Amino acid sequence: MLERRIPISVAEAVTKIIDKKGFGEKEYVTIAECQGRFLAEDIVATHDVPHFNRSPYDGFALRSEDTTFGSLSNPLEFEVIEELGAGMVSSKTVQKNQAVRIMTGTQMPAECDSVIMLELTKGFEKDGKKYISFKRSIKKGENVSFQGEDAKKGDVIIKKGSQINPGMKGVLATFGYAEVPVAKKPVIGLYATGSELLEVHEPLQAGKIRNSNAHMIAAQIARAGGEVVYFGQLVDELETSYRAISVAIDQVDMLITTGGVSVGDYDYLPDIYQKLGAEVLFNKVAMRPGSVTTVAALGNKLLFGLSGNPSACYVGFELFVRPIVRSLSFSDTPHLRKVQAYLGTDLPKANPFHRFVRTTLTYQDGRLEVVPSGVDKSNIIMSLAGADCLTILPGGTRGFQKGDLVETLLLDDQTGSSWPW
Amino acid sequence: MLERRIPISVAEAVTKIIDKKGFGEKEYVTIAECQGRFLAEDIVATHDVPHFNRSPYDGFALRSEDTTFGSLSNPLEFEVIEELGAGMVSSKTVQKNQAVRIMTGTQMPAECDSVIMLELTKGFEKDGKKYISFKRSIKKGENVSFQGEDAKKGDVIIKKGSQINPGMKGVLATFGYAEVPVAKKPVIGLYATGSELLEVHEPLQAGKIRNSNAHMIAAQIARAGGEVVYFGQLVDELETSYRAISVAIDQVDMLITTGGVSVGDYDYLPDIYQKLGAEVLFNKVAMRPGSVTTVAALGNKLLFGLSGNPSACYVGFELFVRPIVRSLSFSDTPHLRKVQAYLGTDLPKANPFHRFVRTTLTYQDGRLEVVPSGVDKSNIIMSLAGADCLTILPGGTRGFQKGDLVETLLLDDQTGSSWPW
Numbered sequence: 001m002l003e004r005r006i007p008i009s010v011a012e013a014v015t016k017i018i019d020k021k022g023f024g025e026k027e028y029v030t031i032a033e034c035q036g037r038f039l040a041e042d043i044v045a046t047h048d049v050p051h052f053n054r055s056p057y058d059g060f061a062l063r064s065e066d067t068t069f070g071s072l073s074n075p076l077e078f079e080v081i082e083e084l085g086a087g088m089v090s091s092k093t094v095q096k097n098q099a100v101r102i103m104t105g106t107q108m109p110a111e112c113d114s115v116i117m118l119e120l121t122k123g124f125e126k127d128g129k130k131y132i133s134f135k136r137s138i139k140k141g142e143n144v145s146f147q148g149e150d151a152k153k154g155d156v157i158i159k160k161g162s163q164i165n166p167g168m169k170g171v172l173a174t175f176g177y178a179e180v181p182v183a184k185k186p187v188i189g190l191y192a193t194g195s196e197l198l199e200v201h202e203p204l205q206a207g208k209i210r211n212s213n214a215h216m217i218a219a220q221i222a223r224a225g226g227e228v229v230y231f232g233q234l235v236d237e238l239e240t241s242y243r244a245i246s247v248a249i250d251q252v253d254m255l256i257t258t259g260g261v262s263v264g265d266y267d268y269l270p271d272i273y274q275k276l277g278a279e280v281l282f283n284k285v286a287m288r289p290g291s292v293t294t295v296a297a298l299g300n301k302l303l304f305g306l307s308g309n310p311s312a313c314y315v316g317f318e319l320f321v322r323p324i325v326r327s328l329s330f331s332d333t334p335h336l337r338k339v340q341a342y343l344g345t346d347l348p349k350a351n352p353f354h355r356f357v358r359t360t361l362t363y364q365d366g367r368l369e370v371v372p373s374g375v376d377k378s379n380i381i382m383s384l385a386g387a388d389c390l391t392i393l394p395g396g397t398r399g400f401q402k403g404d405l406v407e408t409l410l411l412d413d414q415t416g417s418s419w420p421w
Numbered sequence: 422m423l424e425r426r427i428p429i430s431v432a433e434a435v436t437k438i439i440d441k442k443g444f445g446e447k448e449y450v451t452i453a454e455c456q457g458r459f460l461a462e463d464i465v466a467t468h469d470v471p472h473f474n475r476s477p478y479d480g481f482a483l484r485s486e487d488t489t490f491g492s493l494s495n496p497l498e499f500e501v502i503e504e505l506g507a508g509m510v511s512s513k514t515v516q517k518n519q520a521v522r523i524m525t526g527t528q529m530p531a532e533c534d535s536v537i538m539l540e541l542t543k544g545f546e547k548d549g550k551k552y553i554s555f556k557r558s559i560k561k562g563e564n565v566s567f568q569g570e571d572a573k574k575g576d577v578i579i580k581k582g583s584q585i586n587p588g589m590k591g592v593l594a595t596f597g598y599a600e601v602p603v604a605k606k607p608v609i610g611l612y613a614t615g616s617e618l619l620e621v622h623e624p625l626q627a628g629k630i631r632n633s634n635a636h637m638i639a640a641q642i643a644r645a646g647g648e649v650v651y652f653g654q655l656v657d658e659l660e661t662s663y664r665a666i667s668v669a670i671d672q673v674d675m676l677i678t679t680g681g682v683s684v685g686d687y688d689y690l691p692d693i694y695q696k697l698g699a700e701v702l703f704n705k706v707a708m709r710p711g712s713v714t715t716v717a718a719l720g721n722k723l724l725f726g727l728s729g730n731p732s733a734c735y736v737g738f739e740l741f742v743r744p745i746v747r748s749l750s751f752s753d754t755p756h757l758r759k760v761q762a763y764l765g766t767d768l769p770k771a772n773p774f775h776r777f778v779r780t781t782l783t784y785q786d787g788r789l790e791v792v793p794s795g796v797d798k799s800n801i802i803m804s805l806a807g808a809d810c811l812t813i814l815p816g817g818t819r820g821f822q823k824g825d826l827v828e829t830l831l832l833d834d835q836t837g838s839s840w841p842w
Contacts, residue, residue, distance in 0.1 A: 003586060008802075031621055031636055047625060051625055051630075052627065058683065058684070085687040087629050088628060089628040101686075103685045104730070106686060118685075128556045131690055138469055147468075151803055155721075157803055157806065164640075165644075165833075166638075166640035166641045166644060166805070168805075168806040169636045169637055170630075170633040170637030171633070171803060173633035173635075173636040176623075176624075176625075193509055194526075195507055195508040195509070196526055200452055200597055202597075204468060204597075206473065207508055208508050210595055210596075210597060212595040214594075215452055215453075215590045216588065216590055216594070217587075219585075219586065219587035219591075236507070259543070262525065264524045265504070265506070265524070266506040266524055270546045287509055314591075339784035339787075340786055340787045341784075342787050361762065363760035363789060365826070366762050366763050367789070368787050369671045382470070382572055382592060383588075384755075385588040385589040385592045396669055412835070
């Protein structure tokens with residue numbers, strides 16, 4: 001007997017999941033380990049940057065008032081009373097017509113308010129003392145980076161939920177974050193189901209294929225910011241699968257299964273959800289691929305029943321699992337970033353379904369273009385290898401033409417969308 | 422005495438480095454560990470995909486010739502002689518007006534050339550046997566995924582030098598790559614120089630700043646695909662630095678230092694290169710920031726003397742070190758990907774120098790826009806945190822206006838450019 005399922009929209013499906021998302025947890029890692037992690041707190045400037053007035057150039061610090069009458073016809077002479085390398089601080093008091101040799105990044109002597117660049121001066125000695133001469137006047141503040149010019153103590157420099165990139169790591173170091181508050185990675189269990197599945201190392205057999213979904217999803221979990229616990233493969237047998245899944249749930253924050261969610265005779269996930277007493281949030285989504293994606297909630301844990309079809313599995317993860325992982329990573333833009341792009345090719349065949357087409361971004365003269373990354377049948381994993389975006393083609397009675405402005409979801413972007421639906 | 426350095430163009434500088442790049446090495450990692458690594462070989466289909474004719478739907482496999490006269494007014498009846506779950510193969514010979522219940526992904530019985538979808542049939546029993554009826558004819562080949570339809574054995578599926586993403590991992594699993602040939606990560610030594618540097622955990626001191634470059638560069642090395650060996654900080658002292666650097670070189674494939682490459686009294690890297698007998702490829706580049714970037718070659722090893730200024734250091738790495746790391750990772754597009762984008766804001770101030778401005782990508786109606794990611798002074802690290810591209814502004818006597826088409830280099834992209842200069 002064929003079960004009749006009522007499809008809901010992608011937006012509705014995502015809403016139902018997000019409503020159950022729970023809360024992220026914080027942990028501390030060393031700055032050496034923080035790359036690619038998600039900040040659990042806003043990062044605040046712990047001091048002004050620079051935290052002292054400093055010279056941006058190699059040169060001589062002096063008092064600008066002593067240079068007022070300097071000009072081509074009136075060269076000035078200054079005694080050089082000290083030389084400061086980076087990190088050194090002045091021990092002397094600079095007085096009228098005195099200067100201090102100063103390096104890039106060095107703290108200004110207290111009495112000095114400007115710097116003349118090395119290459120504008122001529123050095124000489126007189127009576128065993130060092131001097132410079134130059135032929136110009138210097139303005140107050142000239143060539144000085146003032147305290148707090150780059151950042152003020154207390155400024156929010158990086159927002160919570162950001163994925164830590166090299167520049168951010170530099171900022172964290174600047175402000176002394178030897179330990180960095182990051183989101184604890186949500187722990188995501190993974191079972192691949194299907195009697196047709198071989199392990200990667202096994203030779204092919206008639207009628208069987210190697211399990212590619214588990215490896216693909218493990219990589220998607222890592223990219224999203226989660227930690228995968230791979231439990232292995234399950235054959236299509238209700239009791240064994242039920243027991244394995246009910247044990248697995250206790251060990252993870254959420255559980256993904258691939259396969260077994262359709263209405264076929266060997267699709268046991270619906271029965272398993274029922275037996276577990278899980279609340280099925282939806283079991284059909286108005287989209288291709290991935291229409292059989294099923295999500296259930298058991299207590300505070302989500303069970304994601306992704307399709308066994310590689311492309312449907314891939315899309316299901318990105319639309320439904322990723323936003324949860326990113327929400328638990330303190331992002332307020334947890335969904336794939338949606339942008340507009342021009343279709344780079346004709347896709348003339350009409351399709352009644354809302355589709356997510358595996359596509360590749362190209363850039364032409366400042367325009368964003370998308371072209372299919374391969375043959376777009378839902379059972380073709382090859383095109384996933386080259387996809388860096390999923391282009392949304394609304395269902396309808398007409399196809400699409402090269403140059404049409406369409407919406408696309410960026411797969412590798414870290415900015416995200418707050419709500420792309 | 423101020424040394425006069427002759428600046429060379431960015432293109433010339435990159436060429437000099439690329440000429441010395443050497444050769445990448447291959448190693449094998451398990452498929453579980455391969456994510457984010459770079460393929461050392463083209464990945465070839467080890468078999469057809471699918472490797473048997475299979476059903477893309479739940480339904481019944483049959484011989485199309487038996488359905489020729491099926492229509493609304495002439496329903497057909499077929500005996501269901503077997504039921505095949507995914508992974509099972511037929512043990513019977515399908516004869517006239519017989520069908521086999523078949524699941525998504527299942528291998529077709531040899532005699533069958535088409536599938537009727539489950540939902541188009543009505544099942545019933547007669548004389549203890551199972552039957553289906555339906556009211557249409559089926560075309561030869563209808564609802565069959567044929568062997569080799571997705572990929573043919575021997576096809577190159579993923580190119581050497583690609584960074585392994587989730588979709589590629591799925592492809593690798595499909596073709597049985599339990600061990601994956603990847604580029605051995607180039608081992609890159611790192612020393613930060615400068616007496617002004619504090620460690621991240623140290624409290625601030627007058628005139629001193631925390632070492633942010635080492636942490637930033639370590640993250641850039643990881644992003645580029647290298648393995649960092651961080652040797653620590655060196656104070657501005659020639660002999661100590663010389664000894665430390667000469668020992669470090671032997672332990673790595675290439676060495677990065679930050680700081681000490683300018684012409685100041687405490688900039689010892691030029692002396693160290695001379696003492697080592699290294700060939701200085703260049704010590705001045707016509708660009709901002711990073712004009713003092715110095716690169717030297719010692720035997721088959723490159724010594725990258727990056728500026729101590731965080732932004733100059735960052736840009737120097739991306740322009741000069743990254744292409745080497747990616748070349749050694751078998752990429753033939755080792756440089757940052759260059760695309761065109763519209764300037765999203767006025768930058769009216771003219772600047773005589775060829776600049777790399779830290780910018781953020783935005784997308785507006787299918788147009789790519791760039792806006793500065795922060796105050797663009799070369800000593801401001803904050804703007805690096807938000808930068809996802811470096812926009813190239815040619816030097817000249819005029820500024821730039823909102824809407825100008827400019828070139829920009831994408832920092833997080835994995836496609837790369839073969840030669841962007």
